[in-house]
Amino acid sequence: MKKTHIVLIIIVAVLIGAIMVMFKDAGTYAGFALAENNQGEEFTVIGYLDKDAEMHFNPKKTLFSFTATDKQGNVSKVYYNQPKPQDFERSEEITMKGFATDTAFIAHEILMKCPSKYNEQNEMAGNSDSYTE
């Protein structure tokens, strides 16, 4: 066998390994229900902040807790061991990476989507009244 062929075989083998490891290292997008049925397993839940429920941030312990509703409508308490993200109240959508326990979802990473004031164009389109006399 030629050396270049051996190199090629190694490349293909490593790439197959890379794909397998990728799926092993991948978390799953899910709702709270699935996360609660597989406690301790890594999931990514996309949900919305429950703005009426209590939201508490203890800066001394850097513990932030809030209530979120996922896309299926399931509600869960979420604990986040990081400072409360800026403008959290304004968030439209929250992506939470973490795992579920008996009582709550423990997030280790939170990303959020905020509505931006940038949509002034939409404002112009929507509330066109405010621009006419």
Added chain:
Amino acid sequence: MEYIGEHIWAGELGRIAVAAALTSALLSVFAFWQAEKKPEWKPLGRIAFVVHAVSVFTIVGTLFFMMANHYFEYDYVWKHTSLDLPPRYLFSAFWEGQEGSFLLWMFWHAVLGLILLFTTKKWTGPVIGTIAAVQAFLSSMVLGVYVFGAKIGMSPFILVREMPENIGLPWTEFADYLTKFPSFLDGSGLNPLLQNYWMTIHPPTLFLGFASTIVPFAFAIGALLRKDYKGWIKPALPWAFFSVMILGTGILMGGAWAYEALSFGGFWAWDPVENSSLVPWLTMIAGAHLILIQKNRGGVLPSSFFLSILSFLLVLYSTFLTRSGVLGDSSVHAFVDLGLSGQLLIYLLFFVIFAFGLLIFRYKKIPKPKKEEAMNSREFWLFVGSMVFLLSSLQITISTSMPVFNQLFGPEGVWPLYEANKNIANPIEHFNSFQIPFAIIITALVAIGQYLTYRSTNTKAFYKKIMASSALSVVVSIIIALVFDFTNPIYILLIFTSSFAIIGNADYWLRVGKGNIKLAGSSIAHIGFGLVILGALISNGSKNIISQNSSFIHEEFPANENLLIEENDTVQMGEYWVTYTGERFGTGHESHYNYYGLEFYKENEQLALVHEFTLNPSIQKNERMGNVPEPDTRHFLSSDIYTHVTYADMRTPEEIKSEWQDEIEFALEKGEQKLIYDNIMVSLDSVMADARQNEDGTFAFIALAAQLSITGIADSIVHVTPLYVVQNNEASTMDAELLEYGLKFQLSGIDQQSNKPLLKAWRQKKEEQPFILIQAIIFPMINLLWAGCILMAIGTVIAIWQRVKGKKTSKI
């Protein structure tokens, strides 16, 4: 209707230039294609390309002029600039949007194309033809026309009133809308996050890097089309290394920006957008080295073709990833989808199928070596190294493409294979688990590569030569591991191989090469590469988060890395004592910043605190992206101290104080007393009622008043009277505030069962010391990384210069 105050000519000029750029690019492709058989077509191809380049410069110039002069009637200008934008950020504003960044890319292609037009001789036709073909596609990305209902491109020369969402709106009926409506007097401005000096130089450098990958690609495609499989190697070689140099510089500038201006907590986070700029660089390094072997020894033509083509296609792929909206949730800085993803996908597929199809079609004809390289030859190990770079880039590409896999094989995918969309749970660990072993192999090869000779290496001489540097590297890496407390054997191995790469190359150049300038380029570049890896490893592997907080919520979670400091308080962080001196508001162009003053002290031998330095991390009040913390870093020669504010209450003290909280509800009988909040006694003295009846007997209004006596700690009694009013069947309350006690009372109704008045009370937040949470990280030896970057760039420039100079002298 004649609109007043619009600068229609600018948009017209821009659009004409786009159309001219597109047609001249197509004409140039056609002419150069004809010229392969009929040389008389060649001048037309050249002229067409020059016209194309001039058109591109006109587009860029026009848009820039419009932005500099604040023509806010244009959507792109309105969206990306504002009157108060400092002129130095006009460039950043230009390429903030997708359209502008496409133009920047086209601009560099045009510049590179012009240089090639006048420097290449034999290869002008296929090379410029290929570039012109790519330019035709890119021009159509800023075309902005609808063909049978499909949108082709997005023009930066559209008026706000011409935007599809605005057509027919009432304000467009006014001829003087520009002066009539305040929103047109000023643009919405540049995203403050991009108002950073790195953002004026990082994108153009990176895009020049992206653009430069087209040169080896164009040579490779030209060679395949012409069936002249070897002639392209020599002219393409300096361009391949040019591309390596510029792309590398651009990527590292991005890292520097992230480190200086973003709160990633480092310079690299394996973010999809970062990854997609890194990947073509890795393949280009592999490609450039393969072209080098091919030129010196031959035998690697197929892989030279493959990697030259792949690098450019990966640039296209990363364009697709970052601009199609596929990345969506997974990256902070992907562009918004302009509805062009379909068009981008078609272009990507076209070039992938065309280029790889051509390579496969011609593959049999590409000359291959008759004899295999020997295992102890330099070319064999250079080849192996290139393949490791290829693997490294493919691994990053595959894992970054997770969102693409979801679109293809996810539950809503084209071909559903799995039930729920997936993402990489912990990208940093995931990528490191592959890339660190790759880095070990690469740095080891970099270390010994120079000592190997082409054809075959004399084993004895080889070991003799590397003896000194390898022994020294062992000593150095043991010292590094001990000083920086490394225990992980994989990391220690990487410390060794990267130290070996640095020392080995220095030794080779000074001892074996006797400091010859001809060998300087590659040696310096390789020393730089070793330093980058070593600096990245030490600064990240032994970074010290000195803002440790011992509380955690779950044993699997790391202890908290944010520390609370109250104003004027001093806390210990590592070897420092840090005082938070308070919040300061920026002024002028910095008025959207809040700065948080941190004074760093160190204890001296007499146990007295000595002031060392001041840091002012800030929070940017960014209306588009929410508030964004911006770090502040103190640079020392051997380490950096990096701080950023992870939490600050952005409300004013009045706002914080005015918030009523701790609501309690209770019912009281006349004469009854109740103790609330542990130290306030409330008693109901009397309830008064007033009502007025309408003529038909219904009540016009009913008012109830509860007279309360409040006894505080001081035993002084004060009276408050909250009211409950029903007017026209609508209930409302008039609350009584007792600010000296920080209390508020409400009469919220009458309890249905006991018939007692229902009362509610709130109290104000106790005045508390303002505080912030900060994270402080020491990055040791991060200067090795930056020094390495600079050496890598300098070394590559020297190597290219030597080649180009050598080429000229050999001609004489």
